[in-house]
Amino acid sequence: MAFSDLQLGLVCAGGAVVVAVIGYNLWQERRARKHAEQLFRPAERDALLDAESVDAIPPAPGGRMEPTLSGDSSGSFDRGTNENVMQAQPVVRTKPQAPRTQPTLPVDSQAIDCVVTVEAPAGIAAASLFTAQQALLAGFSKPLRWFGWDDGANQWIELDARSPGNLNRATAALQLADRRGAVSDADLVRFYDQVQRLCDQFLAVPRLPARNEVLERANELDRFCADVDIQIAVNVAAKDGSFPGTKIRGLAEAAGLTLHADGAYHAQDDDSRTLYTLSNQEAATFSAEQLRNLYTTGITVALDVPRAPDPVASFDKMVAFAQKLAGALNGVLVDDNRVLLSERSISLIRGQIAQFDQQMERQGIPAGSEVALRLFR
Numbered sequence: 001m002a003f004s005d006l007q008l009g010l011v012c013a014g015g016a017v018v019v020a021v022i023g024y025n026l027w028q029e030r031r032a033r034k035h036a037e038q039l040f041r042p043a044e045r046d047a048l049l050d051a052e053s054v055d056a057i058p059p060a061p062g063g064r065m066e067p068t069l070s071g072d073s074s075g076s077f078d079r080g081t082n083e084n085v086m087q088a089q090p091v092v093r094t095k096p097q098a099p100r101t102q103p104t105l106p107v108d109s110q111a112i113d114c115v116v117t118v119e120a121p122a123g124i125a126a127a128s129l130f131t132a133q134q135a136l137l138a139g140f141s142k143p144l145r146w147f148g149w150d151d152g153a154n155q156w157i158e159l160d161a162r163s164p165g166n167l168n169r170a171t172a173a174l175q176l177a178d179r180r181g182a183v184s185d186a187d188l189v190r191f192y193d194q195v196q197r198l199c200d201q202f203l204a205v206p207r208l209p210a211r212n213e214v215l216e217r218a219n220e221l222d223r224f225c226a227d228v229d230i231q232i233a234v235n236v237a238a239k240d241g242s243f244p245g246t247k248i249r250g251l252a253e254a255a256g257l258t259l260h261a262d263g264a265y266h267a268q269d270d271d272s273r274t275l276y277t278l279s280n281q282e283a284a285t286f287s288a289e290q291l292r293n294l295y296t297t298g299i300t301v302a303l304d305v306p307r308a309p310d311p312v313a314s315f316d317k318m319v320a321f322a323q324k325l326a327g328a329l330n331g332v333l334v335d336d337n338r339v340l341l342s343e344r345s346i347s348l349i350r351g352q353i354a355q356f357d358q359q360m361e362r363q364g365i366p367a368g369s370e371v372a373l374r375l376f377r
């Protein structure tokens with residue numbers, strides 16, 4: 001069957017349309033595939049967001065770690081020529097600096113003092129502060145000490161009238177108790193008032209602890225002092241007659257004891273701390289002049305338990321010395337009631353001393369320590 005020109009034209013036109021449709025679909029499919037590849041293709045590594053792009057650096061103690069961007073001081077950043085991506089600045093590892101130690105007072109002040117901290121942003125001349133407080137804060141029944149914070153040495157320095165430099169921080173430390181009892185409420189009120197006046201004079205600000213808590217701590221210290229304030233005495237009594245002072249002096253000095261201004265011989269350790277003392281049982285005290293002509297019926301070797309370093313060991317040394325004196329002077333060891341001291345009695349006393357020593361250790365005030373020497377002055 002022959003096709004007319006019209007039919008042939010329609011067939012060609014229809015074929016062209018089919019080819020066009022197929023080509024259009026292929027183009028659309030290719031475009032869609034390309035778009036999908038762009039969506040699911042792995043992204044470029046971003047130095048700001050990719051945590052694994054550089055090794056992690058732990059933050060400094062007590063701080064936090066902040067991200068770092070490259071760039072000059074104006075805040076501009078380097079950018080790639082083909083992609084608009086920020087470049088991360090290489091991280092330089094540095095050794096974390098140790099935190100600055102917090103200022104703490106000597107342990108004895110923390111234990112037995114009422115501490116008032118004084119902040120002076122404008123600065124105070126150390127010598128001027130000490131001189132001014134002498135006029136305002138005199139006459140307390142308990143010792144008072146002043147400390148200034150030395151920024152260069154990073155420590156507290158006890159102040160006196162010759163202390164150099166300026167201070168931005170100082171502390172007033174009033175002792176809370178001693179052998180005479182606890183600080184009184186009246187003294188504490190006056191202490192607070194006068195420190196405030198002193199601070200007003202130097203445009204400084206004091207931090208005053210709660211007075212009722214301070215008084216409670218003072219009373220606790222006073223009870224502790226009463227519990228362990230023990231002196232142990234061993235007497236060497238003459239069997240007959242009396243002891244000559246010259247011989248007592250010779251025995252004391254041969255044993256390494258030294259005569260002090262209190263009229264007693266002191267046995268001391270290498271740090272000049274008194275272990276025990278030797279004194280006259282009678283009223284007259286020892287002196288270089290008196291010992292030449294002195295005669296006495298008895299002498300006393302004594303141990304001040306809270307002030308003696310290692311009280312049990314000091315007691316053993318004291319007893320050994322007393323026994324040596326008794327043998328050399330033809331005397332006997334007796335207690336204050338002139339009852340002979342047996343080995344059993346000495347052993348019982350040693351056990352009691354050990355208990356007092358342990359009690360002081362538990363309180364954090366070891367016998368013979370600096371704080372004990374202040375507390376049992």
